[in-house]
Amino acid sequence: MAAGLGQEWSGFGQTLFVRPMEQAWQQVLTPAAESLNAQWRSAVVEDWNSAFGGRYPFKNTSSEVSLPLLAKYLDSETGRIARFLQTRLNGVLHKEGSRWMADSINAQGLTFNPAFLQAMNTLSHLSDVAFANGEAGLHFALRPGTADGVMQTELVIDSQKLVYMNQMPVWRRFSWPADTEAPGASLSWISTRAGTRQYGDFPGAWGWIRLLDKAVVSAYPGTSSSWSLSWKAPEWSVAELHAAYRGGGRTAGAAKLYATGRRYSACARLLNVFR
Numbered sequence: 483m484a485a486g487l488g489q490e491w492s493g494f495g496q497t498l499f500v501r502p503m504e505q506a507w508q509q510v511l512t513p514a515a516e517s518l519n520a521q522w523r524s525a526v527v528e529d530w531n532s533a534f535g536g537r538y539p540f541k542n543t544s545s546e547v548s549l550p551l552l553a554k555y556l557d558s559e560t561g562r563i564a565r566f567l568q569t570r571l572n573g574v575l576h577k578e579g580s581r582w583m584a585d586s587i588n589a590q591g592l593t594f595n596p597a598f599l600q601a602m603n604t605l606s607h608l609s610d611v612a613f614a615n616g617e618a619g620l621h622f623a624l625r626p627g628t629a630d631g632v633m634q635t636e637l638v639i640d641s642q643k644l645v646y647m648n649q650m651p652v653w654r655r656f657s658w659p660a661d662t663e664a665p666g667a668s669l670s671w672i673s674t675r676a677g678t679r680q681y682g683d684f685p686g687a688w689g690w691i692r693l694l695d696k697a698v699v700s701a702y703p704g705t706s707s708s709w710s711l712s713w714k715a716p717e718w719s720v721a722e723l724h725a726a727y728r729g730g731g732r733t734a735g736a737a738k739l740y741a742t743g744r745r746y747s748a749c750a751r752l753l754n755v756f757r
Contacts, residue, residue: 518570525566530555538688546688549618549659557616558609567602580606623653623728624711634672639690640665653728658690667693669713681713702727 534552537545555562558580567575567582574585575594582602584594612618626635626646637644640660659665666689669681684692694711702708708728 521570522566525570526555526562529562539691546686549687553613553617556605556609556613558606558613560616561609561613563605564609577606580610582606618659620658621655622658623655625651625653625728627651629671631674632671633674636668636670638666638668639693640667659687665689669693671715673715679715681715 534540534547536543537547539547553561558564568577575582576585577583580603582599584599612620624637624644626637626644628648628651629635633648635644635646637646639656639658641662641664642656642660644654664685665687666683666685668683668689670679671681672678682693682696684690686692693713697711697713700710700712702710705728711727
């Protein structure tokens, strides 16, 4: 569900929680839309804002969202958002694969806001790949790359360590989040010019996502299931750290979303569903 989950999430709330319907037939449809807005606020929005407002990854702060609590909203089968869509909007909204689609016939004049549907589909994708078993979990592999002027690179993700000293690179498997008493991620290196330096140390359950947020993510040549990651060190160290990310098609896609997570940070505050 990355490589930076900060900014990708930022514009998210304004599209996810705006009212998804425009009212044609104003006198007939307005009471129904207002009732659904009230139900949405009661069932999802108020508790969401209380639990997640002002916390990472929806806002760049030290306070973090609880992963188990987030799963209670994003689980594709039993999550609070999915339950609301499946029950309160049943008949006017249905799911095809992992995408939510408006039923133009049954909607009877209610027009869904395309931005709302896009946000729902993004959440649905993240739910399918990152909360597939009812709780947060990504399994992936990283392969380090050589960088000019760097003799050794060390990456730690939830106590899982990768040390690379410019030998033949191999894939190393990781899980996030991992079962550890010391969650977090850090990246450091030894350069020929500046000695030992640390790129960043991000404690907490979201540490790996915070580190991914700093990476430059690009397509990995020759495959659709891998991504190229690079972290550019400060200018005074003249170092650029490289790695390849592989997780299988859907998991790699989730990594890409997490890596560019800043776009969805506006998810921090849920607004009305209909307008």
